[in-house]
Amino acid sequence: MPVTDIRKDTENLSLTITADFAAPVERVWQIYADPRQLEKVWGPPEYPATFVDHDLSPGGRITYFMSGPEGEKYPGYWEVTAVDEPASFSFSDGFADADFNPDPILPVSVNVYTFTEHDGGTRATYVSTYESAEALEKVVDMGIIEGSSSAIGQIDDLIAA
Numbered sequence: 001m002p003v004t005d006i007r008k009d010t011e012n013l014s015l016t017i018t019a020d021f022a023a024p025v026e027r028v029w030q031i032y033a034d035p036r037q038l039e040k041v042w043g044p045p046e047y048p049a050t051f052v053d054h055d056l057s058p059g060g061r062i063t064y065f066m067s068g069p070e071g072e073k074y075p076g077y078w079e080v081t082a083v084d085e086p087a088s089f090s091f092s093d094g095f096a097d098a099d100f101n102p103d104p105i106l107p108v109s110v111n112v113y114t115f116t117e118h119d120g121g122t123r124a125t126y127v128s129t130y131e132s133a134e135a136l137e138k139v140v141d142m143g144i145i146e147g148s149s150s151a152i153g154q155i156d157d158l159i160a161a
Helices: 025-033 133-141 144-152 155-160
Strands: 003-009 014-021 049-054 061-067 073-084 088-095 109-118 121-130
Touching: 003 144, 014 133, 014 144, 014 155, 025 109, 025 121, 025 155, 121 133, 121 144, 133 144
Parallel strands: none
Antiparallel strands: 003 014, 014 121, 049 061, 061 073, 073 088, 088 109, 109 121
C-alpha cells in the first residue's frame, strides 16, 4: 500500500495523505495529466470514475462522475487554480449535480497535490482543506479517508502495467 501517512488536522481544517511510489515524478504526474489513466485510480475500485472534461491548466475545469455498484452516478468537478508541471497542481474539488453544476449543500475542498523525488521514487502529498470543521467531518463521515486510501492504492498497479 503506497499510503504511508494520513493526518486529519481539525485546527487547520485539513486532511493530508502522504504516499510513496516506485516511479519517477514525471510518471506519477502523467496519471493526473491523462484522464484515461486518472480514471483507473480516481475513486475506490468499487466506485470507478469516468472523466468527461479534463483541462489540467490554470483556470481549467475537470468534470467526472463515479459509478456505484448499483449503477448510481456521483458527479464531481475540479476547478484548477495552479499548475507547476510535474511538481504540483492546485484545485477546488466539489460535488455536483448531473449537469456538473456545483452542489451547494456538500463540502468543497481546496487541494494541493505535490510530487517530489524521494528514495529513488516519488513522494506524493495530497492536502485537502475545508471551510469548516463541520465540512471536514462530513467528508470523513462519508468515507473520504478509506476511499482515498483505496483509490491511491491503485496507482502502484497502474505504474507497473
